[in-house]
């Protein structure tokens with residue numbers, strides 16, 4: 001399994017980053033975890049074939065996670081008309097995706113299949129094993145555990161610290177965790193996490209690799225305990241001064 005970060009920011013952030021979309025790539029195709037506004041163009045820019053998409057998993061309905069979906073569906077409708085675009089997610093999310101596609105005039109005929117899956121139960125789709133857990137966010141959102149080709153990854157999507165992260169990341173090689181800001185009181189109040197929350201979640205679950213994403217207007221800054229050192233995780237076009 002390869003993980004390609006097509007877009008890794010939040011709704012209001014550096015315009016080059018363009019919301020959230022992560023490709024889980026296997027030999028025969030790839031799945032998308034969320035589909036932010038930049039996702040359709042990034043698929044090809046990052047070396048993937050949009051016609052090889054297996055499915056899109058939408059974690060929740062914030063625009064930075066879903067607003068690329070209508071464009072991706074329309075692109076595939078014309079470029080690979082024999083392929084159905086499969087969209088999966090928890091039932092409340094799939095119900096909202098259906099409304100979104102209706103509102104923006106994106107037809108739902110044979111080219112789109114919306115697949116609600118149960119939260120808390122493992123579901124197999126096209127050889128991927130998916131488990132969703134309810135997150136702690138400002139709207140209904142889900143934490144994802146995905147296993148394919150013998151390895152598992154966990155993806156927090158947007159959430160304040162919650163027990164679902166540990167459940168989702170048990171035995172995983174990688175935890176992809178949001179780190180929206182550094183003020184824990186503010187972040188938790190609006191349903192988000194800090195870099196330190198993400199590090200603690202990674203340490204508790206025993207994953208070997210932690211990916212921090214979803215910064216706001218500021219780059220992700222990782223405060224180190226017992227030290228004045230701060231580690232910054234840069235993203236394209238962000239600037240820091242010395």
Ligand SMILES: [Zn+2]
Nearest residue numbers: 060062137158
């Ligand atoms: Zn969100």
